[in-house]
Amino acid sequence: MAVGFIRAKDLIPRTRISYREFEGSKGYQRLPSAPRVNSLSRSLVNRKVDLPTALLLNLREYDPAVHLVGSSDGGTFLQLADDYLWEVDGQHRCEALKRALQDDYERFKDYTIPFVVGLGWPEAYEMEQFFVVNSNAKSVPTNIAYDILAELGQEVPGLMQDMEESGRAWQVHGQELAVELSTSSSIWVSRIQFSNEPKAMSTLQSAGFVNSLKPILSTAYFGRLTRGAQGKVMAAYWDAVKTILPEAFVEPQNYVIQKSLGVSVMHTIFSDVLELVRDSDSPVTEPSSYVRVMEHALVNLQGDTAGGVQVSGSDFWISGSQGAAGTYSSSAGRRVLTARLRVMLPKIGGV
Numbered sequence: 225m226a227v228g229f230i231r232a233k234d235l236i237p238r239t240r241i242s243y244r245e246f247e248g249s250k251g252y253q254r255l256p257s258a259p260r261v262n263s264l265s266r267s268l269v270n271r272k273v274d275l276p277t278a279l280l281l282n283l284r285e286y287d288p289a290v291h292l293v294g295s296s297d298g299g300t301f302l303q304l305a306d307d308y309l310w311e312v313d314g315q316h317r318c319e320a321l322k323r324a325l326q327d328d329y330e331r332f333k334d335y336t337i338p339f340v341v342g343l344g345w346p347e348a349y350e351m352e353q354f355f356v357v358n359s360n361a362k363s364v365p366t367n368i369a370y371d372i373l374a375e376l377g378q379e380v381p382g383l384m385q386d387m388e389e390s391g392r393a394w395q396v397h398g399q400e401l402a403v404e405l406s407t408s409s410s411i412w413v414s415r416i417q418f419s420n421e422p423k424a425m426s427t428l429q430s431a432g433f434v435n436s437l438k439p440i441l442s443t444a445y446f447g448r449l450t451r452g453a454q455g456k457v458m459a460a461y462w463d464a465v466k467t468i469l470p471e472a473f474v475e476p477q478n479y480v481i482q483k484s485l486g487v488s489v490m491h492t493i494f495s496d497v498l499e500l501v502r503d504s505d506s507p508v509t510e511p512s513s514y515v516r517v518m519e520h521a522l523v524n525l526q527g528d529t530a531g532g533v534q535v536s537g538s539d540f541w542i543s544g545s546q547g548a549a550g551t552y553s554s555s556a557g558r559r560v561l562t563a564r565l566r567v568m569l570p571k572i573g574g575v
Contacts, residue, residue, distance in 0.1 A: 226302045226341050227278070233333040236322045238309045239281075242347065252351040253311070256319050264320035269327055272386065278338040279314035280357065283307055286344030302341070309341065312350055313357045366431035368419040374399035394441040397451075398434035401441075404455035411462045411473065415482055427482040436484075436491040443495050445502070456509045461494060464514030468522045471538035480549045481541040485558065492562045496569055503572050521568035527551065 242251040267273040283291065285307055293303045311318055317337070324332045342350065364372075377384050377396040387393040405412040416433050417426035441447050446454060465481065466472075472479040480486045497517050498508065506513035526536040527548025535542070541549045552561040 226343060227339070228302065229336045229338050231333065232321050232325055232335040232337065233329075234304070235279075235309070235337065235339075236318065236325060238304065238307065239311050239318050240308045241311050241315055242350070252354050253315060256315055260316050261319040261323065264316060265323035265327075268320055268324045268332075272382075275317050275321070275337050277314075277317075278340050279317060280312040280340050280342075280353065281309045281314075282312055282342040282345045282350045284310060284344065284347065284350075288343075291343070310350060312342070312354050365419065366435075367417075367429055370395055370399040370431060370434050371419045374403070394438050395434065397441050397447075398437040399430070400451055401437060401454055401458065402430050402433045404451055405458055405462075408455050409459040409462060411459070411466055411482075415476065425477075427476050428484050428487060432484045433487060436488045440491055440494050443498075446495070446498060453509075457498070458494075460509045460511045461497065461514050462490075463511035464518060465490060465522065467511055467515050468519050469538040469541065472541050478543055479538070479541045480543050480547065483543075485549060485553055486541060488558055489552075489562050489565065492558075493565050493569070496566055500570055500572065517570060520570075521565050524568065525565060 241253050243253050243255060244251045264273065268275075283302075283304075290305075291303055291307070293301045295301060321332070321335065321337065324335070342353070345353070373387075373392075373396050377387065384393060384396065387396060402416055403418075406416045406418070407413070414425045415427045416430050417423055417428065418430045446457065449457065469481065472481045476482040481490070497514055500517045501508055501513045504513070504516075506516070523537050525540055526534055527540055528534055528551075529548055530545040530551075535546075535548050539547060541547055544550060549561070552558055
């Protein structure tokens, strides 16, 4: 192998990709994703990213007598003529760089990118390296990704504007709100498991909690509140749930109300409940305001256990076969459970 840097104007004209063809079982690469290429190209042109990770290439027609050139200091350089460089890993970066060259050739022609190139690898070995690289690659866990985004949002100028434009700002705001609740709400202290923390007494991971906040953070009223105000409103909401269903919060590991299912459902109906509270001119940071709106629905929500026993109130949310909430654990089930609760809420003007 050879390792080094190559300029965009020298790289792009030489690169080739061995796309997978079903008939004849040739090639191994998938077609590039246009959205990924477009996004990365725009970021390069707008100076928002660099390309610091090395491309993995292969010089199939390698000839040491032709391609290796000694230097005066005893080193050895790789010399390329019109040789093809086959892209083993990095086709989206190459495609994005190609687009950038097309947009502004003078600016990007000398843009350098690191590479590792195989010297004379057979195509079969090239395919094997592609498989090894891609089958062992692992994306950053969502918990850590949200944690990093929240920190970068405070440190990197312009990042939040980019996140707003791409529709992902809620991930930063959601992570910040999760942290706020984990420290300010007695209900959520030690219940949200953040990146690299032990499970201990937690009932769900931070990514699940953050994802459940997406519909809430996109609403006009709640989304415009300061983070501190959002924390107070959300804490009051959950205090109300605890007031209505106190047994479910004594040993929360034995109930699903503070696990992924319960949190997802309760956060989905939150916007409805908040609007009812506001319509009644009740204070949005007082648990009693939410109790008046939700009590009928949460107390009278009924369902059958796996054994056919009808349960309601806190018993509805018991984990496992003794409760009924577990029968709604699928995506479709959560939609049904959410709809059932919404129907039982008061109408605007009826609080």
